[in-house]
Amino acid sequence: xxxxxxxxxxxxxxxxxxxxxxISGLSIYxxxxxxxxxxxxxxxxxxxxxxxxxxxxxxxKLVNVPMNLDHPYWVTDGAYDPEFHIRHIAxxxxxxxxxxxxxxxxxxxRMLDRARPLxxxxxxxxxxxxxxxxxxxFAMFSKTHHAAIDGTSGMELTAATHDLSPDYxxxxxxxxxxxxxxxxxxxxxxxxxxxxxxxxxxxVSVARNTVPGLAKVVAGLSKGQLxxxxxxxxxxxxxxxxPHRVFDxxxxxxxxxxxxxxxxxxxxxxxxxxxxxxxxxxxxxxAHNELPAESLAAMAPVNVRSDKDKTGGNIxxxxxxxxxxxxxxxxxxxxxxxxxxxxxxxxxxxIGAKTMTDYSQFIPATLTAQAARLASRWGLMNRMSPxxxxxxxxxxxxPIPLYNTGAKMVANYGTGPVQDGLGLFHVIxxxxxxxxxxxxxxxVMMPDPAFYKECLQASFDELLAAxxxxxxxxxxxxxxxxxxxxxxxxRKARSAA
Numbered sequence: 156x157x158x159x160x161x162x163x164x165x166x167x168x169x170x171x172x173x174x175x176x177x178i179s180g181l182s183i184y185x186x187x188x189x190x191x192x193x194x195x196x197x198x199x200x201x202x203x204x205x206x207x208x209x210x211x212x213x214x215x216k217l218v219n220v221p222m223n224l225d226h227p228y229w230v231t232d233g234a235y236d237p238e239f240h241i242r243h244i245a246x247x248x249x250x251x252x253x254x255x256x257x258x259x260x261x262x263x264x265r266m267l268d269r270a271r272p273l274x275x276x277x278x279x280x281x282x283x284x285x286x287x288x289x290x291x292x293f294a295m296f297s298k299t300h301h302a303a304i305d306g307t308s309g310m311e312l313t314a315a316t317h318d319l320s321p322d323y324x325x326x327x328x329x330x331x332x333x334x335x336x337x338x339x340x341x342x343x344x345x346x347x348x349x350x351x352x353x354x355x356x357x358x359v360s361v362a363r364n365t366v367p368g369l370a371k372v373v374a375g376l377s378k379g380q381l382x383x384x385x386x387x388x389x390x391x392x393x394x395x396x397x398p399h400r401v402f403d404x405x406x407x408x409x410x411x412x413x414x415x416x417x418x419x420x421x422x423x424x425x426x427x428x429x430x431x432x433x434x435x436x437x438x439x440x441x442a443h444n445e446l447p448a449e450s451l452a453a454m455a456p457v458n459v460r461s462d463k464d465k466t467g468g469n470i471x472x473x474x475x476x477x478x479x480x481x482x483x484x485x486x487x488x489x490x491x492x493x494x495x496x497x498x499x500x501x502x503x504x505x506i507g508a509k510t511m512t513d514y515s516q517f518i519p520a521t522l523t524a525q526a527a528r529l530a531s532r533w534g535l536m537n538r539m540s541p542x543x544x545x546x547x548x549x550x551x552x553x554p555i556p557l558y559n560t561g562a563k564m565v566a567n568y569g570t571g572p573v574q575d576g577l578g579l580f581h582v583i584x585x586x587x588x589x590x591x592x593x594x595x596x597x598x599v600m601m602p603d604p605a606f607y608k609e610c611l612q613a614s615f616d617e618l619l620a621a622x623x624x625x626x627x628x629x630x631x632x633x634x635x636x637x638x639x640x641x642x643x644x645x646r647k648a649r650s651a652a
Contacts, residue, residue: 156218156228156229156230156338157211157215157228157229158225158226158227158228158229159226159227159228159229159302160226161226163226163302163303164226164227164302166300166301166302167217167227167300167302169574170266171574171575172266172398173395173396173397173398173575174396174572174573174574174575175263175264175265175266175267175572176300176301176302176572176574177263177266177267177273177298177299177300177301177572178298178299178301178304178305178569178570178571178572179259179262179263179296179297179298179299179569179570179571180296180297180313180567180568180569180570181259181294181295181296181567181568181569181570181593182294182295182559182564182566182567182568183282183285183288183292183293183294183295183564183565183566183567184292184293184294184295184559184562184563184564184565185288185289185291185292185562185563185565186291186292186293186561186562187289187291188321188558188561188562188563189321189560189561189562190321190322190561194293194560194561194562196243196278198560199241199278199559199560200237200238200241202316202323202559202560203237203241203276203316203560204237204241206315206316207237207315207316208235210312210315211229211231212272212274212299212303212304212312213235213272213274214231214235214272215229215230215231215272216229216230216231216232216269216270216271216272216273217229217230217269217273217302218230218337218338218343220343220344220347221340221343221344224343224344224347225343225347228338228343230337230338232337235272236271239271240271240272240274240275240276241275241276241278242275242276242277242278243277243278243280244258244277244278244279244280245279245280245281246258246279246280246281246282247281248281248283249283249284250281250282250283250284250285251284251285252284252285252286253605255279255282255285255294256401256402256403256604258279259296259402259570260399260400260401260402260598261400262277262296262298263298263400263402263570263595264398264399264400267298267300273299273300273302273303274297274298274299274300274303275297275298276295276296276297276298277294277295277296277297277298278293278294278295279293279294279295279296280293282294287406287565287566288565288566289565292565293562295559299312301572305456310550310552313552313557314553316559317557317558317559317564318557318558318559319555319556319557319558320558321558321561321562321563322561323558323559323560323561384452384475384477384495384499386449387449387451387452387540387541387542387543387544388447388448388449388451388541388544389447389540389541390440390445390447390451390541390544391440391443391445391578391600391601392544392545392577392578392579392596392597392600392601393541393544393576393577393578394575394576394578394600395575396573396574396575396578396597396599396600397597397598397599397600399597399598399599400573400595400596400597400598401595401596401597401598401601401602401604402570402593402594402595402604403593403594403604403605403607403608404568404591404592404593404594404608405591405592405608405611405612405615406566406589406590406591407589407590407591407612407615408588408589408590409424409585409588409589409590410588411590411615411619412424412427412428412590413427414619414622414623414626415427415430415489415618415619415622416489417622417626418486418489418621418622418625418626419486419489419490419493421493421497422489422490422492422493423493423496424590425496425549425583426489426492426493426496427489427618428547428549428583428590428592429453429455429476429478429492429496429547430478430479430485430488430489430492430614430618431592431611431614431615431618432453432478432545432547432581432592432611432614433450433451433477433478433479433480433482433488433492433614434480434485434488434610434613434614434615434617434618435607435610435611435613435614436451436478436480436544436545436610437480437481437483437614438610438613438614439606439607439610440480442606442610446480447480447481448481449481450477450478450479450480450481450482451477451478451480451544451545452475452476452477452478452542452543452544453475453476453477453478453543453544453545453546453547453581454473454474454475454542454543454545454546454547454577455473455474455475455476455496455499455546455547455548455549456473456546456548457473457474474499474500475499475542475543476492476495476496476499476547477491477492477495478492478544478545478547479491479492479495484621485614485617485618485621486618486621486622486625489618539576541576542576543577544577544579545577545578545579545580545581546571546577546579546580546581547581547583548571548580548581548582548583549583549584550569550582550583550584551584551585552567552584552585552586553586553587554585554586554587554588555587556587557586564586566586566589566591567584567586567591568582568584568591568593569582569584569591569593570582570593570595571595572595573595573596573597578596578597578600578601579594579595579596579600579601580594580595580596581593581594581595582595592611594607594608594611
């Protein structure tokens with residue numbers, strides 16, 4: 156039995172019927188590489204079960220403390236049922252990308268059952284007309300509650316369920332699950348009281364380590380050495396979300412993204428991704444006559460997991476980055492984004508990336524849960540000044556092919572939770588030379604996800620063209636090699652007449 160941290164529990168408290176708080180991954184597989192050229196659903200269940208049984212996040216369920224006096228606990232009760240969690244569906248014909256996006260949107264909108272381990276896996280067949288995907292491929296859509304994993308630990312789960320070759324028969328046999336004795340209500344109340352006694356001492360320890368850093372930040376802000384983003388504009392994505400979702404994505408060559416970032420000294424691939432999103436938001440809002448004069452800002456999660464942090468859960472902080480949607484020229488926008496992200500990193504480093512994660516341990520369980528429900532019920536996010544306009548999270552994937560039950564992964568996408576005040580979520584990922592920007596939003600806020608995909612693609616195309624033009628202009632002109640001068644033959648002396 157293990158208690159959730161304050162940060163993990165916050166994703167439970169923030170969850171409402173309109174805002175499920177799970178993160179999801181969509182992978183597409185070519186089953187022609189599997190033994191016999193075919194993957195059976197029963198093989199996927201067996202292979203997945205063998206690998207996931209040994210992972211606590213897959214076999215534990217929540218147990219709440221009476222009256223929400225403290226954060227809940229993870230408990231393994233031995234009732235794990237793989238056939239409940241792993242489900243099998245198919246697209247109707249013709250089985251194209253748009254149909255897949257619609258199905259993913261609907262699956263992502265459904266809440267997970269808190270009475271069971273908080274994950275689901277959907278096998279989706281019928282992908283016969285998805286561009287760039289071999290006919291007969293299938294998709295795997297996984298949903299796991301954010302209280303259990305973050306983006307980094309999610310990639311660890313991906314590694315645990317995949318192989319480096321089609322030969323998956325050498326995979327592990329099913330692990331033995333140790334069953335916890337479920338605690339009684341009185342036991343959990345006693346535990347919560349002991350935690351209440353210990354918290355002031357823990358708070359003093361955390362404060363002792365963080366107050367000097369916070370004081371340095373205050374001094375840096377007052378002297379102008381550090382800066383924080385102010386006057387974030389309100390957009391359509393800063394209201395109350397509906398229970399319905401939309402999803403779409405672009406897939407471009409990673410080498411092209413690297414060429415974009417190389418056009419500005421010091422810029423990173425992440426800077427290039429933020430710039431693409433900034434350009435897309437500019438185009439999208441401009442088309443709807445809603446483009447603010449000020450730059451939009453994104454919440455960018457920061458991985459603060461150390462080598463010692465090998466378990467699941469969330470070990471992540473955040474920083475605020477301007478996407479510079481106020482800059483029309485693509486390369487000027489990239490330069491501005493690079494400067495903005497550099498300043499954001501300076502501020503985050505000065506505070507201490509893990510500071511807010513440490514302070515989250517002191518979140519009052521009862522007050523936080525009630526506040527989230529009341530804020531949603533009263534639509535408070537429509538009245539409060541926005542802190543962000545969207546989320547942009549970067550979760551790099553492997554550069555080498557992965558296989559699941561013998562089938563080769565050919566594409567990989569991500570979806571994230573949207574909530575009141577933050578109705579647009581981007582997942583940046585990469586896999587085998589491909590670079591992907593996935594977008595998840597509320598259907599009311601973004602009724603035209605295919606148009607937003609066009610905006611992302613157009614933003615990327617403009618950036619790449621500008622980067623290539625700059626690179627060509629900076630190439631040193633090749634000096635034309637002069638042909639060697641011909642030696643003149645000496646004239647013959649003429650005889651005198």
